[in-house]
Amino acid sequence: MIPQEICETLKEKFPGAVLETKTEGVLNPCVKVAPDRVRDICLFLRDEETMAFDSLMCLSGVDYTGGKLGVVYHLDSMKRNHKITIKVEIDAANPRCQSVESVWKTANWHEREAYDLFGILFDGHSDLRRILLPDDWEGFPLRKDYTVAEYYHGMKVPY
Amino acid sequence: MEAAIEKPVTIPGFGRPLRSHEMVINMGPQHPSTHGVLRLELVVDGEVVIDMIPHIGYLHRCFEKHAEHMTNYQQVIPYCDRMDYIAAMSNDLGYAVACEKLLNIKVPERVEYIRVIMAELQRIASHLLAIGTYGMDIGAFTPFLYCFRDRERILDIYEETCGARLLYNYIWIGGLSHDVPSDFQTKVGDFCRYFRPQIKELNNLLTYNKIFIERTANVGVLPADVAVNYGASGPVLRGSGVKWDLRKNDPYSIYDRFEFDIPTGKGEVGSVGDCWDRYIVRVREIGQSLNILEQAIAAIPAGNVQSAIPKRIRPDASEVYVRTETPKGELGYYIVADGTTSPYRVKVRPPTFVNLSILPAMSRGAMIADVIAILGSIDIVLGEVDR
Amino acid sequence: MKDVLIELLRNEPLVYTLMAFVPLLWILPFALFAVWWERKVAAHMQDRLGPMRTGGWHGWAQTIADILKLIQKEDVVPSAADRMLFTLAPFVVFIGAYAAYAALPFSAAYVGAGIHIGLFYIIAVSSLVVIGLLMAGWASNNKWSLFGAMRSAAQVVSYEIPIALSLLTVVMVVGSFDLQEITKAQSGSLLNWFVFQKFPLLFIAAIIYFVASLAEVNRTPFDIPEAESELVAGYHTEYAGMKFALFFLSEYANMFAVSMIAVIIFFGGWNSPFGDFVSGPFWGAFWVISKSLGFIFLQMWLRWTLPRLRVDQLMYVGWKVLIPFSFAIILGVGLWVMMAT
Numbered sequence: 104m105i106p107q108e109i110c111e112t113l114k115e116k117f118p119g120a121v122l123e124t125k126t127e128g129v130l131n132p133c134v135k136v137a138p139d140r141v142r143d144i145c146l147f148l149r150d151e152e153t154m155a156f157d158s159l160m161c162l163s164g165v166d167y168t169g170g171k172l173g174v175v176y177h178l179d180s181m182k183r184n185h186k187i188t189i190k191v192e193i194d195a196a197n198p199r200c201q202s203v204e205s206v207w208k209t210a211n212w213h214e215r216e217a218y219d220l221f222g223i224l225f226d227g228h229s230d231l232r233r234i235l236l237p238d239d240w241e242g243f244p245l246r247k248d249y250t251v252a253e254y255y256h257g258m259k260v261p262y
Numbered sequence: 263m264e265a266a267i268e269k270p271v272t273i274p275g276f277g278r279p280l281r282s283h284e285m286v287i288n289m290g291p292q293h294p295s296t297h298g299v300l301r302l303e304l305v306v307d308g309e310v311v312i313d314m315i316p317h318i319g320y321l322h323r324c325f326e327k328h329a330e331h332m333t334n335y336q337q338v339i340p341y342c343d344r345m346d347y348i349a350a351m352s353n354d355l356g357y358a359v360a361c362e363k364l365l366n367i368k369v370p371e372r373v374e375y376i377r378v379i380m381a382e383l384q385r386i387a388s389h390l391l392a393i394g395t396y397g398m399d400i401g402a403f404t405p406f407l408y409c410f411r412d413r414e415r416i417l418d419i420y421e422e423t424c425g426a427r428l429l430y431n432y433i434w435i436g437g438l439s440h441d442v443p444s445d446f447q448t449k450v451g452d453f454c455r456y457f458r459p460q461i462k463e464l465n466n467l468l469t470y471n472k473i474f475i476e477r478t479a480n481v482g483v484l485p486a487d488v489a490v491n492y493g494a495s496g497p498v499l500r501g502s503g504v505k506w507d508l509r510k511n512d513p514y515s516i517y518d519r520f521e522f523d524i525p526t527g528k529g530e531v532g533s534v535g536d537c538w539d540r541y542i543v544r545v546r547e548i549g550q551s552l553n554i555l556e557q558a559i560a561a562i563p564a565g566n567v568q569s570a571i572p573k574r575i576r577p578d579a580s581e582v583y584v585r586t587e588t589p590k591g592e593l594g595y596y597i598v599a600d601g602t603t604s605p606y607r608v609k610v611r612p613p614t615f616v617n618l619s620i621l622p623a624m625s626r627g628a629m630i631a632d633v634i635a636i637l638g639s640i641d642i643v644l645g646e647v648d649r
Numbered sequence: 650m651k652d653v654l655i656e657l658l659r660n661e662p663l664v665y666t667l668m669a670f671v672p673l674l675w676i677l678p679f680a681l682f683a684v685w686w687e688r689k690v691a692a693h694m695q696d697r698l699g700p701m702r703t704g705g706w707h708g709w710a711q712t713i714a715d716i717l718k719l720i721q722k723e724d725v726v727p728s729a730a731d732r733m734l735f736t737l738a739p740f741v742v743f744i745g746a747y748a749a750y751a752a753l754p755f756s757a758a759y760v761g762a763g764i765h766i767g768l769f770y771i772i773a774v775s776s777l778v779v780i781g782l783l784m785a786g787w788a789s790n791n792k793w794s795l796f797g798a799m800r801s802a803a804q805v806v807s808y809e810i811p812i813a814l815s816l817l818t819v820v821m822v823v824g825s826f827d828l829q830e831i832t833k834a835q836s837g838s839l840l841n842w843f844v845f846q847k848f849p850l851l852f853i854a855a856i857i858y859f860v861a862s863l864a865e866v867n868r869t870p871f872d873i874p875e876a877e878s879e880l881v882a883g884y885h886t887e888y889a890g891m892k893f894a895l896f897f898l899s900e901y902a903n904m905f906a907v908s909m910i911a912v913i914i915f916f917g918g919w920n921s922p923f924g925d926f927v928s929g930p931f932w933g934a935f936w937v938i939s940k941s942l943g944f945i946f947l948q949m950w951l952r953w954t955l956p957r958l959r960v961d962q963l964m965y966v967g968w969k970v971l972i973p974f975s976f977a978i979i980l981g982v983g984l985w986v987m988m989a990t
Contacts, residue, residue: 130363130582157490160585161594163609175596175609177583181490181506188583209493212619220326230275235319235648238274244327287792309796309960401869401957407695473870473956630796631873631959 104153106132109187112154117144133175133188141176141191142201142227148178148187149206155182159203162213164221166247170195172221176203193223195246202228220245275315276305283307289633291320297395297637298644300618309629314622318647325649329608335361335575336435338608343429345610346646348391351384352588353646354433359514360584360595361435364577372565373437374516379450379558380420380432382551386457387416388589389544396541396638397468400477405468412460415453422449436571447559454552461549469545478541479532482624482636486535492623493616496591497547498640501527501540508587520557522550537639544641576603590614590641612646668761672750680901683945684712690949722890727790730887734788738781739888739895745777746903753909754829756919756933767828768820771910772813775865778903779805782874782884785896789887797884800960801867801874807967808864808871814975815858818851818982819843819914832918839924842917850981855915857971857978859944862907864967866900869952873960908944909937916940
């Protein structure tokens with residue numbers, strides 16, 4: 104299925120949840136959806152026969168400056184050989200998004216990483232802890248407004 | 263016997279307090295077999311592992327943050343090398359292909375052929391290291407040295423071409439940093455001719471050794487649907503019987519011009535998807551890479567490898583996600599450009615990060631010795647897991 | 650030799666004490682040589698050279714340099730370790746390995762203590778090693794050492810049974826536990842050696858003994874207790890300096906002891922392979938030592954070729970393969986001996 108058709112099907116099935124689609128003239132066709140419907144949409148994309156998105160290639164957090172964070176899901180269907188990107192935009196002040204760990208187990212560690220580096224909280228994740236940084240690190244480094252703490256456990260951080 | 267202990271000991275990530283007969287043992291960051299700084303917290307009952315909680319991040323070097331602060335897209339390439347330092351060419355290739363798609367650059371034919379040759383040599387070198395260290399984890403010390411002896415020849419070829427043995431900074435956006443030396447085709451051809459019989463020697467020594475098979479067959483079985491759901495890729499996925507290789511299923515560069523096979527695990531000595539299957543997929547992939555090499559060196563066209571390298575890289579505000587098949591699996595680069603000369607966001611999807619997340623599921627119920635076998639068969643590089 | 654010394658010094662306890670040190674005169678140079686040899690054998694099998702520099706010719710002084718290094722290392726005892734057990738453990742292991750040398754005949758003229766139950770004594774006293782290993786693992790206050798010690802105890806205790814059973818087959822043929830008797834029963838020609846007698850039963854017994862002895866001395870494929878890639882270093886993880894050197898010395902002493910038992914029981918002991926030619930008290934020592942060195946080479950060869958067995962597979966091999974076969978061989982040899990008389 105081409106990205107256009109995937110977007111049409113999503114718009115029909117989830118009216119109101121699909122906020123924006125960009126499929127023409129872009130290298131990476133994407134669909135922007137509401138953060139509180141992500142899990143349902145992903146379940147549909149995985150289980151529906153014509154879609155069959157059985158693999159989550161990548162889940163990344165992005166910091167769109169201006170008080171907005173985003174989560175980008177790159178989905179791939181090994182069976183049907185098509186791809187789509189799902190985007191979610193959330194407020195930096197209250198970054199909550201639904202977790203898709205129950206849909207693809209890949210998301211477990213990817214969401215932990217997004218939480219670790221951006222501070223995005225995923226509702227429904229079984230074990231949301233920091234993964235790359237030490238458990239007691241303060242701050243979310245990949246945010247654009249991040250300033251490094253002066254000291255960590257008595258060691259001077261910036262040198 | 264099953265009573266909980268007086269003051270329940272909880273371990274973050276484990277989910278329930280420890281019982282009296284359970285013990286937490288730490289395969290700490292420093293351990294001869296964890297292939298880098300990886301900490302595995304094992305909850306064991308005697309020799310049997312009840313649960314395992316991996317702790318990563320010891321080698322986190324903030325690649326993604328650095329990439330955002332580079333003044334230039336080209337400057338990110340040495341950082342890419344250092345992620346999967348065992349297979350640096352493949353990392354560079356992935357990033358270069360992603361940026362070229364972003365900028366809509368078409369590289370010359372000569373560059374494509376040389377890139378494929380370098381990537382396939384790197385695949386052989388990386389698999390040799392994986393096989394050698396896997397043998398060493400299982401206890402056979404000699405194949406490790408034989409594999410390294412052969413890997414030296416590949417590193418010599420790299421050193422002659424770009425001056426570096428491990429971290430090359432060779433594959434640039436739009437081309438290569440140096441052209442290959444004049445005897446390159448002969449050297450690679452000699453290597454292919456030398457190396458094919460060595461695979462037989464390796465098979466005699468390790469692959470079909472009864473003790474090796476006892477240690478790896480039926481150990482760490484990963485069913486195909488679980489592998490796909492966890493996002494496994496590379497030999498881990500192919501070992502479970504799924505015939506999926508990005509070089510054929512989602513081709514990039516000029517891989518569609520070469521004839522080669524995709525080996526998968528068939529459960530020849532045990533179940534489909536056990537450690538032996540993942541291991542034999544790597545051994546057979548080496549043979550297939552030799553095929554590709556022989557086809558490629560016969561057909562390198564002439565040309566200038568630096569003609570398409572752009573003077574200034576300033577892509578429009580767009581984004582791209584490109585994935586390539588490295589020796590470890592599917593390496594993805596998600597690059598968001600904002601119209602300036604430096605990237606806005608570079609997200610790397612490392613294959614070993616995802617493959618490592620399957621480790622707890624595979625090792626519940628296995629013994630401690632099996633945990634080492636399973637970890638070795640996944641073939642992780644902590645530089646890539648942590649970036 | 651004992652009588653000569655008693656004549657000379659007229660003080661029996663002193664003579665016995667002096668004779669207790671005689672095997673040390675062999676073990677210490679042997680360990681120096683064996684460590685170097687192991688490194689050379691390993692290197693050449695791995696397509697490299699090994700020690701080449703220390704001392705000039707092929708690095709022959711490498712072990713001496715290593716011993717000097719170990720002597721001057723700080724003797725670290727972990728703060729939470731059980732000090733007394735921690736310090737005693739290497740000595741107990743060494744005693745277990747060393748005491749076996751008392752009953753081993755190096756030639757027709759020399760045996761430390763000519764006991765009538767020599768073989769029985771050797772099997773019994775080499776079990777002391779297990780206690781030392783357990784002490785080392787427990788006293789280190791380290792979970793990994795504990796794992797190594799427990800695995801090692803299970804392994805050594807299990808494999809003592811096939812060792813004892815396979816050695817019993819020869820005892821049945823000779824009718825005596827005395828090692829000098831057993832060696833004398835093999836004199837004459839090469840074909841009198843027990844490995845070729847009652848063919849193929851004693852041949853299989855020799856193989857069973859050799860495999861089980863690999864497990865006794867913790868050599869690959871049975872080196873789970875010191876499995877470097879899993880347990881860092883198993884029961885001797887926490888040991889440094891001379892205590893570690895003592896563990897190493899015990900390992901090589903034990904290796905030589907079991908090889909020598911194999912040679913004495915199955916391969917003719919101090920008898921020359923050429924019958925009466927090139928034999929005599931000093932040639933006897935030469936023969937028994939060279940044959941044992943051959944077995945040690947075999948042990949090293951196996952170490953650098955084979956991977957390691959997992960602990961439950963190891964126990965399987967011991968209990969479900971070697972022991973039933975040993976029983977069958979004992980039955981076979983017993984019947985054979987009964988029919989012959």
